[in-house]
Amino acid sequence: MPPRSAPTERQRRLGAELRKLRVAAGMTTEHAAALLDVPRTNVPNMESGRSGISAERVRTLAGNYSCTDQALVEALAAMAVGREKGWWEAYRGQLRDDFLDIAEMEWHATRLRIAVTVHLPGLLQTEDHARAVFEAVIPRLPSDDVDVRVAHRIDRHQVLTRPSPPVLDVILHEAALRVEFGGPAVARRQLEHLLRMSERENVILRVIPFKAGGFPGAGQSVVYAEAAVRRLDTVELDSTHGPEFIDDEAQLAKYRAQLDAAQALALAPPASRDFVHTLTRDL
Numbered sequence: 001m002p003p004r005s006a007p008t009e010r011q012r013r014l015g016a017e018l019r020k021l022r023v024a025a026g027m028t029t030e031h032a033a034a035l036l037d038v039p040r041t042n043v044p045n046m047e048s049g050r051s052g053i054s055a056e057r058v059r060t061l062a063g064n065y066s067c068t069d070q071a072l073v074e075a076l077a078a079m080a081v082g083r084e085k086g087w088w089e090a091y092r093g094q095l096r097d098d099f100l101d102i103a104e105m106e107w108h109a110t111r112l113r114i115a116v117t118v119h120l121p122g123l124l125q126t127e128d129h130a131r132a133v134f135e136a137v138i139p140r141l142p143s144d145d146v147d148v149r150v151a152h153r154i155d156r157h158q159v160l161t162r163p164s165p166p167v168l169d170v171i172l173h174e175a176a177l178r179v180e181f182g183g184p185a186v187a188r189r190q191l192e193h194l195l196r197m198s199e200r201e202n203v204i205l206r207v208i209p210f211k212a213g214g215f216p217g218a219g220q221s222v223v224y225a226e227a228a229v230r231r232l233d234t235v236e237l238d239s240t241h242g243p244e245f246i247d248d249e250a251q252l253a254k255y256r257a258q259l260d261a262a263q264a265l266a267l268a269p270p271a272s273r274d275f276v277h278t279l280t281r282d283l
Contacts, residue, residue, distance in 0.1 A: 007049030009101035009234075009245050010108065014079045016247070017072075017232065018061055019047040025065035035064045055080045075228040079108075087155060094148050098242050102223075103152070105234055105245075106159050106166070109225040115171040115262050116221045118179060119238070120190065122153050123160060123168060124197055129190045130154065132182030160202065166226075169204040171262050172272075173218070177207065177279055184283050191280040198273055206266035207275045215265050217258040224255055 007015070022032055022043075029043040036042070036057070045051035053061075055077035062073040088103040106112060106123070114121045119133065130153045134146045141149070160168060177194075180187040198205035208215065223236040235246040235255045246252070267275060 006097060008097070008104060010079060010104050011049035011052075013049075013232070013234070013245075013247060014053070014058075014076060015047040015049040017076055018053075018058070021062060021065040021067050022047070025067075027065065032061070032064065036060065053080050069229075071229050072231055075232055078228065079232075087158070088152070091148065091152050095152055096242065099149075099152060101245070102236060102243055103156050103159075105223075105225050105236060106156060108227070109166045110228060111167045111169065111226040113169045113171075113224040113226070113259050114222065115217060115259055116176050117173040117218055118176050119221060120172065120176050120194075121168075121170055121223075123156060124170065124194055124203075125153060126186070126190050126193045127154055128186045129181050132186060136181070160197075160200065165202045167202050167204065169206075171206045171208060171259070171266050173208045174210045174275075177276065180283075188280055188283040191276055191283070195273060195276055195280070198269070198276075204269055205272050205276070206263060206269060207272040208262065208266045209275065212265045216261045217255075222255055222259065224252075224259055 022029070029047075030040050033040045033043045042051060046053050058077045058080045059073060062076070067073055086104060086107055088100045088107075091100060102122075112123075114123075120129065122130070125133070127150060130150045131146060134141060134149045159165060172194075177191065181190075194205065197203050221238045223238075225234045225236065227233050230252075231249070233247070233252050235252060237244045237246065246255070266272065
């Protein structure tokens with residue numbers, strides 16, 4: 001099978017982690033390939049995510065690299081096993097690949113910690129709210145493109161209702177709750193939806209009111225996706241040119257600390273629900 005021309009973020013991450021193990025073992029790609037009895041080019045292709053790899057081969061490589069972290073090895077093997085096509089593949093060719101990468105990241109996370117200051121998290125947006133957000137994009141999107149983006153965003157919600165869903169722990173700034181995308185009626189229905197979702201066991205809603213003042217990361221929207229082992233965690237940052245995925249451990253630690261600080265300023269979940277109730281009543 002020829003190498004992939006565009007590996008997904010998850011495939012790229014698996015390859016990058018295998019490369020870290022090889023480098024830590026002080027082994028060349030030639031040596032690693034010889035131990036696997038494969039052509040030399042196979043190892044760089046696996047490490048770039050351009051070639052697939054089986055769970056058995058992941059375990060073999062980890063053994064060759066003298067990796068003793070069994071939890072990490074099994075988590076990497078699970079990433080290799082999880083190569084079946086997810087629901088998001090139906091959108092390939094209709095949306096940019098990074099939209100699909102976000103959906104895949106969410107699907108495989110064990111917990112999602114999100115902090116936003118203006119835009120509500122896509123996983124909690126109503127269809128009308130999402131449509132209003134995409135209709136505000138510059139340059140203006142054709143109506144067909146808006147329809148596809150809205151459909152994909154709503155399909156992402158299924159991660160929260162599937163069996164054994166991840167925990168969604170959301171920190172919302174008051175500003176995000178007050179921006180009336182689509183007008184007052186759409187905003188009211190959006191807040192009502194937030195309240196309904198916050199009643200789910202796997203959804204935690206926390207609000208930072210204006211009066212709480214400034215806090216670390218106030219200018220960013222952060223999604224911290226926790227994996228089976230901390231080393232495989234991922235941060236996704238939104239921007240006008242698309243998402244950025246971060247997996248450097250020093251940066252991950254920084255964003256964990258940033259989220260902890262924001263959470264310390266936020267209202268407790270019951271008080272947050274009361275806060276949203278009040279905003280909804282005032283609309």
